[in-house]
Amino acid sequence: MGNSIQEGQELSFLDKVKASFRNQSTLLVVTLVILAVIFQIASEGIFLSVGTLGTVLNDWGSYILLAVAQTFVVITGGIDLSVGSTVSLSSVVAGWVLVKGMGLDTSISGDAALPYVLIATLVCLLVGLAVGALNAFLINVLKIVPFIATLATMGAMAGMAIIISGGMPLQGPNDFNLGIAYNVFGVELPISSTILTVLIITVIAGLYLHKTRFGLYTYSLGSNPFATRAAGISPARHITKVYMLSGGLAGLAGAYAYIRLGAGSPSNGAGMELYAIAATVIGGVSLMGGVGRIVGVALGTLVLFTVQSGLLMVKVVEVSPSLKQVIVAILIAAAVAVQTLQKNGRK
Amino acid sequence: MNKRILSVGMAALAVAGLTLGATGCASTKKLTIAFVMGAESDPFFQAMKVGATAEAKAEGVDLIWQGDPSHYDVATQVPIVDNVIAQKPDGLVLIPTDPTGLQASSDKAVAAGIAVANVDTHTADTSKAIITITGDNADGGAKAADAIAGAIGYTAGKSYQVVVGLTSATATTNVGRYDGFKAQVKSKYPGIKIVDVAYSAANPQTANSNVNNWLTKYPNLSGIFAIDGTNASGAAAALQAKNLVGKIALVGYDAYPANVDLLKQGVFTALIAQDPAEEARLAIKTLVDYIKNGTKPSSHDVVIANVTLDKNTSDADFTKYTYVATN
Numbered sequence: 138m139g140n141s142i143q144e145g146q147e148l149s150f151l152d153k154v155k156a157s158f159r160n161q162s163t164l165l166v167v168t169l170v171i172l173a174v175i176f177q178i179a180s181e182g183i184f185l186s187v188g189t190l191g192t193v194l195n196d197w198g199s200y201i202l203l204a205v206a207q208t209f210v211v212i213t214g215g216i217d218l219s220v221g222s223t224v225s226l227s228s229v230v231a232g233w234v235l236v237k238g239m240g241l242d243t244s245i246s247g248d249a250a251l252p253y254v255l256i257a258t259l260v261c262l263l264v265g266l267a268v269g270a271l272n273a274f275l276i277n278v279l280k281i282v283p284f285i286a287t288l289a290t291m292g293a294m295a296g297m298a299i300i301i302s303g304g305m306p307l308q309g310p311n312d313f314n315l316g317i318a319y320n321v322f323g324v325e326l327p328i329s330s331t332i333l334t335v336l337i338i339t340v341i342a343g344l345y346l347h348k349t350r351f352g353l354y355t356y357s358l359g360s361n362p363f364a365t366r367a368a369g370i371s372p373a374r375h376i377t378k379v380y381m382l383s384g385g386l387a388g389l390a391g392a393y394a395y396i397r398l399g400a401g402s403p404s405n406g407a408g409m410e411l412y413a414i415a416a417t418v419i420g421g422v423s424l425m426g427g428v429g430r431i432v433g434v435a436l437g438t439l440v441l442f443t444v445q446s447g448l449l450m451v452k453v454v455e456v457s458p459s460l461k462q463v464i465v466a467i468l469i470a471a472a473v474a475v476q477t478l479q480k481n482g483r484k
Numbered sequence: 485m486n487k488r489i490l491s492v493g494m495a496a497l498a499v500a501g502l503t504l505g506a507t508g509c510a511s512t513k514k515l516t517i518a519f520v521m522g523a524e525s526d527p528f529f530q531a532m533k534v535g536a537t538a539e540a541k542a543e544g545v546d547l548i549w550q551g552d553p554s555h556y557d558v559a560t561q562v563p564i565v566d567n568v569i570a571q572k573p574d575g576l577v578l579i580p581t582d583p584t585g586l587q588a589s590s591d592k593a594v595a596a597g598i599a600v601a602n603v604d605t606h607t608a609d610t611s612k613a614i615i616t617i618t619g620d621n622a623d624g625g626a627k628a629a630d631a632i633a634g635a636i637g638y639t640a641g642k643s644y645q646v647v648v649g650l651t652s653a654t655a656t657t658n659v660g661r662y663d664g665f666k667a668q669v670k671s672k673y674p675g676i677k678i679v680d681v682a683y684s685a686a687n688p689q690t691a692n693s694n695v696n697n698w699l700t701k702y703p704n705l706s707g708i709f710a711i712d713g714t715n716a717s718g719a720a721a722a723l724q725a726k727n728l729v730g731k732i733a734l735v736g737y738d739a740y741p742a743n744v745d746l747l748k749q750g751v752f753t754a755l756i757a758q759d760p761a762e763e764a765r766l767a768i769k770t771l772v773d774y775i776k777n778g779t780k781p782s783s784h785d786v787v788i789a790n791v792t793l794d795k796n797t798s799d800a801d802f803t804k805y806t807y808v809a810t811n
C-alpha cells in the first residue's frame with residue numbers, strides 16, 4: 138500500500154492494457170476469443186469444429202466483399218445501399234446468361250462446370266461495375282446525395298432482378314466442390330477455394346486502400362473534401378472509381394452467392410447491405426468518413442457471423458430464433474457504443 | 485327550304501349515327517378485371533399472374549395487374565387498391581394483405597358497383613365478395629410431415645430428429661404450414677422430434693448457413709422441412725455440397741422449375757406445391773360469369789388443396805403443377 142513506485146508500475150501496466158484495448162483490431166480479436174470460449178461451452182464442445190467454423194467462414198466469404206466495398210465508400214463519406222441488390226441482380230443475370238442464354242442446366246456439374254462458373258463470375262463483375270457506374274452518375278452528374286442515389290438503385294436493381302428471373306431462382310451449371318472444405322493429408326480444414334479466393338481479394342483490397350495513392354485520396358476525400366479539391370484531385374473522378382469498385386466487389390459477392398447456391402435468385406442478396414454496413418461499423422469504420430481499416434472490417438465481419446452461427450449451436454439453453462435476432466442487435470449496438478466510448482476516452 | 489330539309493336530314497343522320505356508334509361500342513365493350521396482389525416479387529404471385537393473364541385472354545377481358553413490387557404490407561396496398569377503384573374496373577380480384585386493414589377498400593369497391601373476389605387470403609367480412617378462394621397452407625404442412633415420415637421409413641417406437649427452416653416468425657404462409665406440420669407430427673408421428681427451427685430472413689444464403697450448422701449440431705438428423713422457396717434453395721445447396729443427397733430427407737415447398745429439376749435428381753424427397761395459377765383462373769372466370777350473366781358460383785368459399793410432388797408423380801402432373809416463369 139505504502140509503496141508508491143509499485144502503485145505507479147501497476148497503473149502503467151493498466152494503462153498499457155487500456156491503450157491496447159483502444160486499438161479496434163485488438164479489441165475484436167479479444168472479443169472473438171471470448172465468444173469462441175462461450176460458444177464452445179454453450180454448444181457442449183461442437184462450436185470449435187470444422188463444420189461450424191466452415192459455416193462461419195462461408196458466411197464471412199458471402200459478406201466480406203460487401204463490407205470491403207462499403208469500407209471504401211464510407212471512408213469517402215458516402216454510403217452504398219445498393220450492394221445487396223447488386224448481389225441479387227448480378228447472380229440473376231449470370232443465371233440467365235447460362236440457363237436462358239446458353240440453354241444449360243444443372244446436369245453440368247463438377248469440373249465440367251468450371252468454365253461456366255468463370256463465365257458467371259465475369260458476368261457478375263460486369264453487372265456490378267455497371268451498377269457502380271450508375272451510382273456514380275447519379276451522385277456526380279445529377280448531384281443526388283449517396284444515401285438517396287444508392288437507395289434508388291437498390292430498389293431499381295431489386296426490381297430488375299425480379300423481372301429478369303420471373304421471381305424464381307435460375308439454377309445452372311455449378312461446381313459445388315469449390316465451396317467444399319479442403320482436406321490436407323486427411324485433415325479437414327474449414328476453408329474452401331471460394332473462401333480462399335475471397336480472402337486474397339480482401340488482402341489485395343487492403344493493400345490498395347492502405348498502401349497506394351488511390352487509398353490516400355480515398356481517406357483525404359472523406360476527412361477533408363475541400364483540401365482534397367484544393368490539392369488538385371478531382372473528387373468526381375475519384376468518387377466514380379470508388380463506387381465502381383464497390384459495385385464490382387458486390388458483383389463478385391453475387392458470383393460467390395451463385396457458386397454457393399448453384400443458382401441466381403432474386404433474393405440472393407436480400408438484406409445483405411445492412412449486415413455489410415453493420416460489419417463495417419463493428420470493424421471500426423466511422424460513418425462520418427475518413428476513418429477505418431480493412432483488418433478491422435475483416436475481424437468485424439468475423440465477429441458478426443461468429444455470433445450468428447454460435448447462437449444456433451447453443452445446446453445448454455434453448456435460444457429461440459426471435460431471441461437470436463435480439464441478441465445480434467444488442468451486440469451490434471454494444472460494438473458501436475464501445476467504439477464511441479474509446480474515441481471519447483482518447484480525447 | 486331545301487337547305488332546311490338538308491340540315492334536318494343531316495341532324496337525323498347524325499343522331500342515328502351516334503346511336504349506332506353507341507350500341508356498337510356497348511356490344512364490343514371489353515370488361516376490365518383488376519387484380520391486386522400482395523408483393524409482386526413473390527414467385528407465388530408470379531405464378532398466379534400466369535394463370536390470370538391466360539384466363540383474361542381466354543375470356544376476352546382486360547387485366548389490370550397491380551401490387552407493391554416487394555412489400556407485403558397493408559400500408560402500401562391500401563392506396564394501390566384505391567387507385568385501382570378509381571379506374572372503375574368491372575371486377576376486382578383482391579388478395580388482402582390484412583383482413584381488417586383492407587375491409588374498407590373492399591367495401592368501397594362493392595359500393596362503386598365493382599364485383600369483388602378474394603384470393604389466397606380474405607377480408608374479415610367476405611359476405612359482399614362473390615367468391616373467396618384460398619390455398620390450404622395447414623394442409624400443405626401436414627402433407628410435408630407425411631412426406632418426411634414416408635421418406636425416413638417412420639416406425640412407431642423409434643425416434644427421429646427433424647428441423648424446420650422458416651423465413652420469419654410472422655409470415656402468414658410460414659405460420660400456417662408450420663402449424664399444420666406440427667399438428668400432423670404430434671398426432672400421427674410422435675417419434676419425430678422437431679429439434680430446431682431457424683429464420684432465413686428471405687435470404688437463401690442465410691438458409692444455407694442454417695442447414696450447414698444443423699448438419700454439425702445434429703449428426704443423426706433424419707429430415708429437413710424447408711418451408712418456402714428461399715429455404716428450399718438454401719437447403720438443397722447444402723445437401724449437394726456436403727454429398728448428403730438421399731441420406732437426409734428434404735421436403736421443400738413451391739414447384740419452381742429449378743426445384744422440380746432437383747426433385748427429379750433426388751435432391752428433394754418431395755415438394756409441396758400450391759396451385760396459384762388455378763386460384764387466379766377460377767377467380768377471374770367466376771367474376772366474368774357473374775358480371776356477364778349474373779350467375780353466382782355454386783360455392784362461396786373454395787379451398788384449393790396443396791399437392792405432394794415426389795418421384796411417383798406423373799409427368800402430366802409435373803407439367804400441371806410446375807410454376808411457369810413469366811419471362
